[in-house]
Amino acid sequence: MRALITRRSGALLAAALLAAAAAAPSAAREDARTPEPNTRVPAGVHLYRPSVFPDRIVASPLQDAGEGLAFAWRTDASVQAPLLEIVQAGDSPDMGQPRRIASTMRELRTENGAAHHHLAQVDGLRADTLYAWRVQGGGTWSAWHHTRTAAAADAPLTLLYFGDTQNKNVSLTTRVVREAMRHAPDARLALFAGDLVSGGDGEDDTEWGEWFEATGALPTSMAVAPAAGNHEHFEEFEDTPRERRVLGAHWPLQFALPGNGARGAERTTYWFDYHDVRIAVLDGTSALDLGTAQAQARWLDGVLAGSPRRWSIVMIHQPFYSPRAGRDNAELREYLLPVIRRHGVDLVLQGHDHVYGRRLDEGGRLPVFAVSVTGAKQYRLSPGARDTMAPVAEDTQLFQVIRVDGDRLRYEARTATGRLYDAFELAGPRGGRRLVEQADGRIDQRLCSRARTLKGRSDRCWE
Structure with missing residues (x-):
């Protein structure tokens, strides 16, 4: 009998210990995990070797x-x-x-x-x-x-927007892309903010292979328009007096883009019309690091001045108003922002800073500036962003669904699980539009609860 009681007591104790471990704080469980590699492909394996199959x-x-x-x-x-x-x-x-x-x-x-x-x-x-x-x-x-193909200008349009994907694409971008396509089965166009891959670590082609695997059927079922980010460039002659930014070899080959860009940034800037929207894609890396900000501003002025479309969207990798501490892209505001204001751009879509933040221009005027992130790398918001942007988010993978119909544009930011995080409408004719908040159904603000990443970095939330 005593042996039976002892066995039962041992079983109860083991069960209690297991329950306690399951209920322990998440930080303790995180300590037992190891950081995930940037790609799932082991060293020496050539999963994405090209073949006769396209x-x-x-x-x-x-x-x-x-x-x-x-x-x-x-x-x-x-x-x-x-x-x-x-x-x-x-x-x-x-x-x-x-x-x-x-x-x-x-x-x-x-x-x-x-x-x-x-x-x-x-x-x-x-x-x-x-x-x-x-x-x-x-x-x-x-x-x-x-x-x-795109329809006439007066036809409704649904498009998807994705912030930086960049890291661990197969592992963690895949689910966001699939959720986006589930929420917007009528989407005809997908915009990507740049930094599609991380690059510069000797496995650039493998990263591009992962990006295409993560996006699955999307690039063959709708039109894709990406911006180039700083990670689509690399540092040539790094740590020498000749150091400079150079566009990576993959970019001009991976996408067949319109080729109507600004002088000095012909391969990474372009514009096109889709239904009743004129979309202009800028290259913030070239503007900030290669001295093309003024040339891009002149080009953008011409693109927007001649637009017969009711709506205009500008996409650029680096934000005009950075939500991350220590970053300030003043040259974009000096040269490109006056053009955007002069032509009444409605929406500026941005990435780069791996958080979420939305704000209006100075004085509460349009355009709406939105920064978003799709991929695994997650930063922390600056105190200034918390004061000037709303809503904001940390530690959250997101995608955007944008629907344009006549004089109304509806914007939704949804999480990786499809929950509504942010929503608003722009309503009214060009020159007289107003922003109408859509608060119903939005989840509570998300901020990072981790003190540091698995690699011990306190300046990031996840990597």
Whole structure:
């Protein structure tokens, strides 16, 4: 009997210890974890080595997105001049004779071997039409993908916006992208704030492979328009008097962008019209580090001055008003902000600072400036951001759903689990718009509760 009681007492004690461990503070449990690597690919493994099968396939808008699309994809170096086929989508597997488009090719050698990157541009398409298209590899083809061209200016538009993805893309960006597509199945356009990958650590191509894997079906089911961030550049001649920023080799090859940019930043600035929105994409790294701020301001002035569209959105990686301590992008405010104010831009979408923060321009005027982050790296807000921005957030992966319909624009920021974090509407005709807060359904403010990261950094919340 005593032995039975002892066994029962031991079992009860073990159960109590397990329960106590489960109820222990999260900080204690965090101490037992190890930091996750930037990619899930072990050293020496070449998961993303190119082959005869086309991969990294992405559609992007032409300057007039109702008239055409542009496409980029990758193969190994044995594939020289693959074709793109496109036809109006139909319900029968026999969709008719497709139009064939020749591609251009450039080689890129990386840690994953030699690859050929292919670009093809298709114009003369019908607006608001669903097209089936596929790209060729070496003796093989991709699946047939569906992308709809932009509609007329007066048609409603739903678009997605993603802040920096950058780190641990397969691990932690995947879920955000999938949640975004679930919340906005009607989205036709996806904007990315830059710093899509981290780069500069010897596994750049593997990081790009992870980015495309994380985004899944998105780049082939809607048009994708990214901004270049500082991590799309690298430091040449680092720690020498000749040190300078240089655009990474992947950027001009991974996306087929309009090519109508500012002098000195032709490969990383561009604009296009999508329904009733003119979207201008700036390169903050080039403006701040390569001296092109004035040239970009002159270019932006011309882009916005001639716009017949009802709405205008500017996207740039670095914020005009930084929510992170120790950062101040004064040159953007000196040269580019006057142009944005003069032309009544409605919304400025930004990244770089790995927190969330929203504010109006000085005097409570438009545009709305929004900083957001999609990926795993999470910073801390500066005291100034807490005073001048609302709402704000730390330690939160987010995506944005933006719906434009006539004289109304609705903006929603949602968390990785789809919960509504921020929402507002811009309403009224151009020149007389007002911001209307949408508070119903929003969750409470989220701030970082950790004293330091798993690597011991107190200046970040997660990395």
